Amino acid sequence: MxxxxxxxxxxxxxxxxxxxxxxxxxxxxxxxxxxxxxxxxxxxxxxxxxxxxxxxxxxxxxxxxxxxxxxxxxxxxxxxxxxxxxxxxxxxxxxxxxxxxxxxxxxxxxxxxxxxxxxxxxxxxxxxxxxxxxxxxxxxxxAAVTRDTGPDTHDRTRAARAALAELTDRERDVADAVARGLSNAEVAAELFMGVPTVKTHVGRIFAKLGVENRVQVAILVHDAQAPD
The missing domain is CATH 3.40.50.2300 (Response regulator)
Incomplete structure (x- = not known):
């Protein structure tokens, strides 16, 4: 204080x-x-x-x-x-x-x-x-982290999709917004939520995906969107 x-x-x-x-x-x-x-x-x-x-x-x-x-x-x-x-x-x-x-x-x-x-x-x-x-x-x-397009790309895509499937629809909305680099306040404004609610969702997303930060969320979302 x-x-x-x-x-x-x-x-x-x-x-x-x-x-x-x-x-x-x-x-x-x-x-x-x-x-x-x-x-x-x-x-x-x-x-x-x-x-x-x-x-x-x-x-x-x-x-x-x-x-x-x-x-x-x-x-x-x-x-x-x-x-x-x-x-x-x-x-x-x-x-x-x-x-x-x-x-x-x-x-x-x-x-x-x-x-x-x-x-x-x-x-x-x-x-x-x-x-x-x-x-x-x-x-x-x-872009730098996911630039590799080697033979494990499809495995990475499947793993990302499986991980994101564990999220609720609302958590997936938040994850997609986080992946675009939006702050908690910007996510709240876009999805019509309170900032504390967004923070709660982000915490649950981290726990379900087994990640430690927003960039790792973004990479998973990016991998999941890769073409088959």
Whole structure:
């Protein structure tokens, strides 16, 4: 709890070489968002010094910066401080960057044109342990993971269809929406549900499918839709 009796704000560090971007993010995420910007850094090297001392729980990390890039900084930060949650925020979403960021341990990958409300939701979700990817990044990741069209493709398709058959019709609706990269709030709006109901459905989907995150749901849905 904070000193005013409300929930403790999520401590956020912003790492970007553009001071205007840092200022805009700090202004946008301040106020009543439940997020407090506790540190800023202009490159990955400075982030390694500033972030651990700041008490930040979540880091918004740019990729392309001078001195040290955001991906190598993410790798080092998470090696020494594994409880940190890093969201890569960038203008680039190429396959290799997405995969390298996720392999480095990033909990989120969003583009810089992400709407403020979705960015706030992503920070909250990542702070709560739920990975968050933009729809275009989800599509890139699925394409990279499922690019193999070898002899086991049909087995993978059959297994995905069998797994999804365990879902109720409503759970399948939610799974399909998750596979398109929609957030819980966006799923709720599209399917005319409350956000808590969506969260309940997502939890049941994870349990029934034996998956740990939304990207794995998306991959199963993608595999199930492959032609015979």
């Amino acid at each position: 904070s000193s005013t009796g409300g929930p403790t704000p999520i401590a956020l560090a912003v790492v970007d070489d553009d001071p205007m971007v840092r200022a805009a993010l700090a202004m946008m995420l301040g106020g009543g968002s439940g997020i407090a910007v506790v540190a800023e850094a202009e490159n990955g090297e400075e982030a390694l010094r500033v972030v651990p001392a700041s008490g930040a729980a979540v880091v918004l990390m740019d990729i392309r910066m001078p001195v040290r890039d955001g991906l190598s900084a993410t790798e080092e930060l998470l090696r020494t401080h594994p409880d940190l949650r890093v969201i890569v925020l960038t203008t680039f979403d190429t396959d290799d960057m997405v995969l390298r960021a996720l392999r480095a341990g990033a909990a989120g990958f969003l583009l810089k044109d992400t709407k403020p409300a979705r960015l706030v939701e992503a920070i909250r979700s990542v702070a709560a342990g739920e990975p968050m990817l933009s729809p275009s990044v989800t599509a890139q990741l699925i």
